Ligand SMILES: Nc1ncnc2c1ncn2[C@@H]1O[C@H](COP(=O)(O)OP(=O)(O)OP(=O)(O)O)[C@@H](O)[C@H]1O
């Protein structure tokens with residue numbers, strides 16, 4: 641199963657979601673690989689404390705002779721297999737996104753679940769990766785718009801990303817992240833997304849200060865502080881996803 645995690649706007653929580661859903665499923669004994677599909681601004685490695693590794697996704701894309709396993713690191717605290725990207729500019733130049741598709745196509749047979757953390761917005765560069773995917777998770781930070789225009793802005797963002805998932809026949813789910821003041825109108829927003837756009841909302845995660853804290857130590861919050869509000873909701877969303885994928 642390949643899941644692509646996308647967002648309309650930067651910083652909505654795509655990498656945090658990728659790291660936590662991967663962790664939750666790995667801790668339930670699935671063999672999980674999390675790939676940093678953001679070739680230009682990768683940061684998935686940071687969420688697992690893997691920011692100074694020798695081989696990365698970029699090494700594999702550049703050197704076809706390199707065994708992809710060399711760029712996969714098993715995170716000791718969670719059991720997630722992580723393929724980080726390189727933050728070095730020279731590694732990014734001349735990379736072919738097409739090779740990422742071929743790589744995912746090979747890796748998907750070795751792991752029960754593969755998460756791909758995508759670039760922000762419509763991921764034009766890595767769009768071919770949608771060919772090998774089964775699911776698209778759209779992460780939305782609803783509080784980036786003024787309260788009176790929430791519904792319109794959120795629907796507009798989701799509609800565009802949904803159109804891509806639909807084109808590749810993916811099963812699509814929405815995750816609302818960093819929910820704060822909008823709790824009161826949350827039910828209305830969820831109803832608008834589900835009824836007007838026809839996309840299920842897998843769940844919502846509150847804004848929780850323990851999230852940045854967990855990133856700083858390189859352990860996703862579901863493992864770092866499983867009792868926290870953010871962890872509990874990520875776990876619930878992970879369970880819904882598990883049901884989708886494995887019945
Ligand atoms: N539920 C949450 N509560 C509090 N802070 C959060 C939450 N989710 C994410 N954050 C914080 O928001 C910031 C952005 O999160 P993240 O890197 O996951 O977003 P992104 O969508 O991957 O961003 P980018 O577009 O840069 O790839 C991080 O600093 C993270 O600590």
Ligand SMILES: [Mg+2]
Pocket residue numbers: 654655656678683684757
């Ligand atoms: Mg990110």
